[in-house]
Amino acid sequence: MICVLTGGTGGAKFVDGLRQVIPPEEIMLIVNTGDDLLWWGLYVSPDIDSITYVLSGLLSRERGWGVKGDTFLCLQAMGQLGEPTWFHTGDRDLAVHLLRSRLLAEGKTLSEATSTICDKLGVKARILPMSDSRVETRVDTPSGELSFEEYFVQRWYQDPVNSVRFAGASDAEPAPGVIEAIVSADTVLIAPSNPITSIGPILAVPGVRDALVRARGQVAAISPIVGNAAVAGPAGILMAAKGLPCSIAGVAKAYEDFLDLLICDTRDARAAEALRGNGLRVQCTQTIMRTAEDKAELARTVLSFMIGGLLSDKPVSGESAARAGSDQP
């Protein structure tokens, strides 16, 4: 069993690769819900939706979110009614929000609603929200405190960021199965997601960090930072707001209490060297995912590192490691 902590579009891309190379039944996903929002009165869970769409084959790969081939007529009509339209919910996409909202209104938990939707869409991997309690990522800016989606989607992450907090986290409990999945997985992967606002909320749920420390399997993170910049999105700005450098060293620092292996891009080979000097296992490979094959290749390489890690503490040798680029001094 492989347990993946994920959120955002980077995470969705990585999971899109993973599903191509291992049976879905062996994947357990723990998904960020800090971005969840009430939109038009419906409960929308952007990261759970993206992962659900990835695993059901419904994701629009062009956009990286929402349903492929979707239309936006309801959105247009909402605009005509004077309702906000900055969060783009497609007509097909709405179905999932409607069903989830109804299930929640009927008293189901987010875990149960997620499980029902996955069953209906034939998703065989297990998708667990990080928590069934409401944890909200709040971004403090000079214009005031914003929800993550306001900051990210509505305002195009243009605001300077003073700080980030996870409202409700201290009272939240991990969703059923989350701690067990982390502790007992053969391997725990931290997807190349924003460490602050995609993985950060998961880590803020009481018990999760400790479970990662206690994990039976190796814990590896794929860096979303390449060459001192985020591959996409505001990870750099948000890491700075948390006092972390925008580099693989910053990623390593964010996960330092539980990280066994950091997987970074070949372009960061020099920075990787420095981290190894500090005693961290680091592997370099091609991490940029443009095509379906890129995604599958990254997943295969990551898994080969992990199998190596299961067998010995030394980096794997052979084709995968060679293809991934030399990471030996």
Added chain:
Amino acid sequence: MICVLTGGTGGAKFVDGLRQVIPPEEIMLIVNTGDDLLWWGLYVSPDIDSITYVLSGLLSRERGWGVKGDTFLCLQAMGQLGEPTWFHTGDRDLAVHLLRSRLLAEGKTLSEATSTICDKLGVKARILPMSDSRVETRVDTPSGELSFEEYFVQRWYQDPVNSVRFAGASDAEPAPGVIEAIVSADTVLIAPSNPITSIGPILAVPGVRDALVRARGQVAAISPIVGNAAVAGPAGILMAAKGLPCSIAGVAKAYEDFLDLLICDTRDARAAEALRGNGLRVQCTQTIMRTAEDKAELARTVLSFMIGGLLSDKPVSGESAARAGSDQP
């Protein structure tokens, strides 16, 4: 001010004519809400929607319900999620259900939500739900008791009908403005709607029948029955279930305590004669509405009858009455 009691597709067609011939500011509509349903967790009010779409120019005239040019991708996606799809909500149409549901969830009344939606869509006529309380038309059949939409849309009104009741009616109050509108209007029109399940629920709200009796203006009904059959839908079956003949006499009977004038189709001239013998004022005209011009023409003719009624108790003379067909013995 003209006050119209309406429901169903016949009512919507009549209002579509009326809006062509008098300023919308002079029209006050009291609309059936007995068909309202929770659909996918959203509050849908089919008759209010139809009238709102008519008056905003959004109605699909081909279908007689919903928004013109609408698509049904969310419906399709809901089907893929295993949700029911027999009630056809279009993607644009969903916007109104979403907004209304959110307003109701925020504590607004149905009247307030309706008024907000009308404002947003530029509807200048006043649309009042018959009541802000939940009144549900329940149709008892050999297969059990059905909601009106289950009976009408899901099961294509194929079930024999034992009886019809309006659950919640005895505890309901008329929505704000309903009684005043009826009592003080220059003219009250009962649209050519199903007397049992479109007008019946309105009449079942305590105080409405009495207001019609007390009305300052004349009360006229346009018969939805032509030649012993309903122009459309199950009015005949439902009238029979209430012990009323499926004829203009049955319509007259349904409204006998408050009706000043019955307007029926020229094809019912003979039946009209018989009713006149019983002391009811009856006018005959072309009531079948196929084209926009048919609708406008019926509205013009009805108004000419009413103006005549305001001036004297005798039927109007002149062009309108002549065109409408002789109704003199």
